[in-house]
Amino acid sequence: MSFNPTFNARGAFAIFKNELMRMFRTAFGSIASPVITTSLYLVVFGAAIGSRMELPGDVSYGSFIVPGLLMLTLLSESTSNASFGIYMPKFTGAIYELLSAPVGVAETLIGFVGAAAVKSMILAAIIMGTAALIIDYEVVHPFLAFGYILLVSATFSLLGFIIGLWADGFEKLQVVPLLILMPLTFLGGTFYSIEMLPEPWRSVTLVNPVVYLVNGLRWTFLGQSDFPIWVSFGATLLFLLVCVAIIGWIFKTGWRLRE
């Protein structure tokens, strides 16, 4: 039986498949919840409040907030799915199998982070479909939008994986998504253009990294945003590399993994 010790492809696929199956066991809750939430946002903000909002350019408010809402879901779902995926084996003790198997950092990341990112991509497609039923919008750069959604899903799944390794209780799993990511996303231009903010809040907002993520995705949808697209792509890619480096260090040192 052939076994390639350089890269255990079957091992990576087994983890990937196992994680996807685990996520789909709770498919109704994990898909219905973001779909309902997004629909409510679109109805309340897009239809009710949006008509009174004045945006720069001739963009409708409904199509303006779709990328923001998409980013809101991508960040929270990618982070929570990946963190839960690696935390649960730690919690139940099943992590022994991962540690004793011939899988390294590459196989583990492809398995856990890949599955979380794929689930986020599926959710993104469902949300875009749901949004299309409620409002009219178009995606100006569909391939770039796909690439950017993939990049953001992978990056925040990596962040979630780190949180899952770091957490030593369910409370810590929730700290970053609820107390850091959620506020940053709401304050990151999800529902408004930062052009609409008065000084000094406009300058303060620039230190919020989510602003660049939302604007990056908004550019792929609308063809215009508050910042050049390369700034958003570059910042996200840099964050992805930082996450990979941190995970590499965790596996090398065994921090929170091996005794």
Added chain:
Amino acid sequence: MTDTILDIRGLEKTYKGGVKALDGVDLTIKRGEIFALLGPNGAGKTTLIGSVCGMVRPTGGRIEVFGKDLAKHWKQVRRDIGLVPQELSFDMFDKVIRQVRFSRGMFGCEPDDARIEEVLRSLSLWDKRDAQIRALSGGMKRRVMIAKALAHDPQLLFLDEPTAGVDVELRRDMWRQIDALREKGTTIILTTHYIEEAEEMADRVGVISKGRILLVDEKDAIMAKLGRTEAHFTFDAPLPAIPASLGEYPLHLEQGGTCLVYRGGDGTGKGKREVAEIAQVMAREGIVFTGMETRESTLEDIFVDLLHEPEVTA
């Protein structure tokens, strides 16, 4: 193919708090044998297994598996190692067959439903293959752990207290499973609290205490070296002293002279011969005893003795 499957030299592990769990462990395991590692709680058994299987990072020493340095070739080596940990640890909400398939895949094996079926049938789990693991009994759950460890056909299998907390019937069933694995050539290292298990199953036995291996030898050789015979002769009337004709034997009187106790032998049958000789001498000299009990020391006696004499070395 080398006869040694696992070679551990000077293995050390000191945990963060300063607890030294392994203190220079040397151990060699031969291909195809069943090796029982005995030791009290906290002796270092699980740390030793964890060091080989990847859950623990040793702080010193060297481990070679299948003739390869584990630190350098860990991926290749782990492909052929299986582990059944002490705790029941898996995704309780998943189905039995999916978890076993998952384990096989994670160890880099191609999908093989026929092999999965074979493993599940051998552990009487085939009828439960589509059951959620949480719905199974404790014994069945433990079998799932074993099925997961066997799914990738390991050459070297670690069983960390495989029968802890299971009933007698299931324990004997497990022993049959372990025996079947030995027949197939799998090398098995098991840790256990049940000395009976080591006596029943093991070819060789190691005793570990406070992170140090106190003794490693073949089970029969240990019994021969350290085994003892104990005999009690009882009398209605107390003996004033040990008869001079029995002076050459290791005897002493207990219970006010109504019980003559022999403790001797070396596990080779010498003890039984001497007890028979003592009985013959007493019969010849008209010393009437009303009862006689003999007992061979068990591995448990030897184990307990060793733990009280930690200076004994392998």
